[in-house]
Amino acid sequence: xxxxxxxxxxxxxxxxxxxxxxxxxxxxxxxxxxxxxxxxxxxxxxxxxxxxxxxxxxxxxxxxxxxxxxxxxxxxxxxxxxxxxxxxxxxxxxxxxxxxxxxxxxxxxxxxxxxxxxxxxxxxxxxxxxxxxxxxxxxxxxxxxxxxxxxxxxxxxxxxxxxxxxxxxxxxxxxxxxxxxxxxxxxxxxxxxxxxxxxxxxxxxxxxxxxxxxxxxxxxxxx
Numbered sequence: 001x002x003x004x005x006x007x008x009x010x011x012x013x014x015x016x017x018x019x020x021x022x023x024x025x026x027x028x029x030x031x032x033x034x035x036x037x038x039x040x041x042x043x044x045x046x047x048x049x050x051x052x053x054x055x056x057x058x059x060x061x062x063x064x065x066x067x068x069x070x071x072x073x074x075x076x077x078x079x080x081x082x083x084x085x086x087x088x089x090x091x092x093x094x095x096x097x098x099x100x101x102x103x104x105x106x107x108x109x110x111x112x113x114x115x116x117x118x119x120x121x122x123x124x125x126x127x128x129x130x131x132x133x134x135x136x137x138x139x140x141x142x143x144x145x146x147x148x149x150x151x152x153x154x155x156x157x158x159x160x161x162x163x164x165x166x167x168x169x170x171x172x173x174x175x176x177x178x179x180x181x182x183x184x185x186x187x188x189x190x191x192x193x194x195x196x197x198x199x200x201x202x203x204x205x206x207x208x209x210x211x212x213x214x215x216x217x218x219x220x221x222x223x
Contacts, residue, residue, distance in 0.1 A: 049106045051116060052127035052167050054098050055081070059123045063092040079104065098124070101167050120196060127204075129169060131194035138201035139194050141216040142208045144170070147186035151177075158183060161211075168193055187213065 063069035069085060069092040076083050081098040106112045109132065119126050131139060152158035158174070158181045165172050170187045195201040198219065205215050 049109070049112050050103055050129040051106065051112060051119075052101050052103045052129070053079075053119045053124045054101045055122070055124040056097065056099050057123075058095050058097045061094045061096070061122070062088075063094055064090075066092065068092075069094050096122075101127075101164060103167055125200065126196055127168070128194040130192050135194055137194045137196070138198050139192050139218045140201055140205045140208065141190050141192045141218075142168075142187065142205075142213040143190045144185070144187045144213045147171075147184050148212050149182055149184040151180045152183055153180045155181070165211075 061072050063072060072094045073083050073085065076094070076096045079098070080100075080102040081096040083094065083096045085095070086093045104115060106115060112128070116126055116128065128137075131137070152161070162172050162174060162183055162185070165185050169191045170185050172183065172185045174181055174183045176182075193204065195204060201217060201219075205217050208215050
């Protein structure tokens, strides 16, 4: 248990609260000119792809008009970000963050690429679950054939760990036992996550290894 928590705290980029990543939204098609069309479309029912995202530190967009600011605010709130605004000279600052991992289900690769690019352009970390075999981004494969149970005494960190495991597709159960929480998790089949760059891929692999998973890392494929 101590090893699991120490690895969690030490790994770069994965030390903030991750308490609501299981909440999914379904993404509509983004538009490079207006953010209005980025509001997730409720009409999409068939979701086959999943992308996790978060932005721990506050980021700021400079909007030249109130309409542009309102569009950004609506989109950011729809996907679960905290948002605040401030008038600054001749423009409006829209500040946002999403310290908890969230996830978005998408119906095709085009929407996935558009949403992934939109999130990255706004400084968000992204994790794509089960990417295409043709991806040129770094990936990490992982599995845990036999279930593992750990005893977690810190409630906040327990939620962080369990919600992260759920986000990446693991089977997770938990129950309170005395003054601690017993968490049981497994991943009998190989799963794959795609990361934005090598540092993030190495960080995820280190965390998964420290948590008892078998892992395999593929590097960026060059042309």
